[in-house]
Amino acid sequence: MIPFIVRRFVVLLLTLLVVSVLCFALPYLSEADPARSILRARVAELAIDADAVEGLKARYGLDRPLPVQYASWLGNVVRGDFGYSFTNRMPVGDQIGSALRVSATLALTALAIAIIVAFPLGAVAAIRPGGRADNVVTFITQSLVALPEYWLGPLAILVFALHLGWLPSAGWLEPAHVVMPACVLAFRPLAYFTRVARASMLDVLNAPYMTAARSRGLSVARSIVAHGLRNATPPVMTLFGIWLAGLIGGAVVIEVIFAIPGMGRLVYNAVVNHDIPLLQAGVVCIVALAVAINTVADLLYLALNPALRASRHAG
């Protein structure tokens, strides 16, 4: 177990290093002149003069060779200093910190909704595979996957905020602001969770020992709660980890539609404004988080599954 963890940790660090180089270097390599693009982000193209460009280069250290810039950037990042945004000149670290909190809240709420709905749906479908309930659930999950969130989002705002007035339309101040985006965001993971829950419940409900237990008088409800749920939890939790990593930062469209100051919108704004420090830091943080969540999920899975632990340890 221990060697495996150590190996995973080394891989994790290596991955992060490679990713950080890519995230740092690519935006600079693609721009003919970063200083010019910074100025372009602030003022109109015509107003840029050579003096301003040179001054900016000297101030941000952009005249140094790229590897030197990377080394100093990485050194600062390790100490938690991501530099300053090119556009609003605020510390990038602060912006990312608050955006991460917002996105994590949104993603966790959405995934909680998805899980709460997915288990009952999966169970209903698994009771009689191929039956009417199963077909209906399958059709619902397929439809949810095919629904674009940039269609549902504005529609939900129109109905629930403008017409019914039940919920605020956009923004991020009070708990009520979480409801609508979290529900819209929950649809796709909900569909996948349901599929997985159904499939893993089927695995156990169709097993010969379950037929034996049922013939000895175990009720359907009990078989689902005691055996189906238990069997479906680990695979759904694995998916949960993958989705959590993906939704923190990946919910760009929803965050833009609902004006939520999260990671997705931060990266989107960085792209639109050519704000290189913000882009670098945002992408590095999202990747680091994804890799970390992924590793933790793997280790948890390993800890919960002794059979796998033995085989991974040997291999």
Next chain:
Amino acid sequence: MPAELRPPMPAGGAAAHGASVVRRFGRALAAWHWWFTLGMSAFAVIAALLILTPWIVPHDPAALDLRLRMAPPGSEHWLGTDHLGRDVLSRLLEGGRFSVSIALMTLILSIGIGTVLGALSARIGGLFDEALMRIVDLLLSFPEVVVALFLIAILGPGYGTLVLALTITGWTPFARVSRGLALEVNARDYIAAAEVLGCRRRFIVLRHVIPNLVRPIAAISFLRFGHKLITVGGLSFLGLGVQPPGSDWGAMLADARPYMERMPLLAIAPGVTIFITALSVTMIGQGLELSVDRRMAARAGRSPAAGRSATDAQAEGGER
């Protein structure tokens, strides 16, 4: 299409004897699950419309007519016009060519790259295998939209950028499946038997390995397609996909947002189109699975119950 994927042909020599082509066709159709039939028909219609667009498009999709802003549907403009007086139907057709072709392109590239890398990884093993699987792990947990945003920031928006971004995150499930299957198939007795019998390596790959890959790869592809379509639309919705005056379903939705109440059709038309296109392809995939299940169940003499295994569903569920 390999024999694996073909549903059961109803037996009965006498019927086949005098049956007209139409009846035979109807029977072949009935052998498929109705989801497959419905999805296939819907997608065939959409694909035909999109392929024929240059010849059947009623108006120039980019032509402005400010006197005719937000005209209701009529004989001249079947779905009305948008806020700049452009024909909605024409823009739907042109926009579909953009999103659907990107989704198809990335799918083909992903299948090619993924299966080859996965099979190679299984064959070479060692450090290459380890490194590749770590990369797959990383990309699997990585939001596709962020990769796309990053690449757009570097390369600028465009058709090629979108294809590249979606392929970078898209090949991983195929690599995983093909690696797993290649490992599994290589350990099978019939492969050993074929080797003992002196079959050539190429024959074994073509006759035994690839047919085994087709079904799981097809299943993932059908599921991924709708997903890619929606991602392309999302980027266009954000203004980072198709650039004006070009059209895309996502961009049309973004344009329609301020006018949703005055003219709901502007938002309904592209939304429904994305939904139907994505759903039809998912239904093809699901129907295909169910048809095969039914045949296998009929062969094994049990009820067509089992469906796919939990691990299959999980592998697919990880795709955002």
